[in-house]
Amino acid sequence: MDQHSLAARQFGTRADAYLGSAVHAQGDDLARLACVARDLGATAALDLGCGAGHASYALAAGGADVVAYDLSRDMLDLVEQQARERGLPRVHVRQGSVERLPFADASFDLVASRFSAHHWPDVESGLREARRVLRPQGTLVMIDAVAPESPLHDTVLQTVELLRDPSHVRDHRVSEWIALLQRAGFAAPEVTSWTLTMEFASWVARMRTSPLRADAIRDVFAQAAHEVREHFRVGPDGSFDLTVAWMQSGDAAQR
Secondary structure, X not given: OOHHHHHHHHHHOOHHHHHHOHHHHOOHHHHHHHHHHHHHOOOXXXXXXXXOOHHHHHHHHOOOEEXXXXXXXXXXXXXXHHHHHOOOOOEEEEEOOOOOOOOOOXXXXXXXXXXXXXXXXXXXXXXXXXXXXXXXXXXEEEEEEOEOOOHHHHHHHHHHHHHHOOOOOOOOEHHHHHHHHHHOOEOOOEXXXXXXXXXXXXXXXXXXXXXXXXXXXXXXXXXXXXXXXXXXXXXXXXXXXXEEEEEEEOXXXXX
């Protein structure tokens, strides 16, 4: 099974869990996305790796016609249902991978992605495609978990993420994101970050992580160096803090 099939399988079976997940369904960043769409006067927006569609609903609330794009047909069926129930006729769905977008050049005013890119096998190709379909003066917003700059802390985070979810690829560091965006033709992004607490029981339940793997995650944290446990604020039950970043940019050639 290739990476795309693995990711589609993992998330297709968990669509309802992600719809109701507090981590995904809530957050000031959703209101901020709506404001960005409204302030830009965006008429067409693309949500890359839309999952259960929370970013798509926010962009539509900001006045944009939105394409919710994802590998998983189950996720897209859920988004279609939710868009109807929420009275959001401007949300439309399309299935595919981010590395080869089925859209013409300069199709969107705003391209966004929220909690998806850490599953992309080729982030740079996805970003190049995002730049291709973005109109001149358009805006890109990437929202994702980010790794610490410390190699020690980074390694521990990737280990527990992969144990929890075999479709995980990488939580990139902010410095890596800046380099990736610039290589794809974007300007250096404006970055803001915040911390979310991953409550262990719900975090592993969302992906149906096996008890064996859940115990392995707890053991990784238990055996980690003191400074690692301090950095992630690891609790007695395995809950920990994760940094999330908002990275907003545009075409470097237009700056």
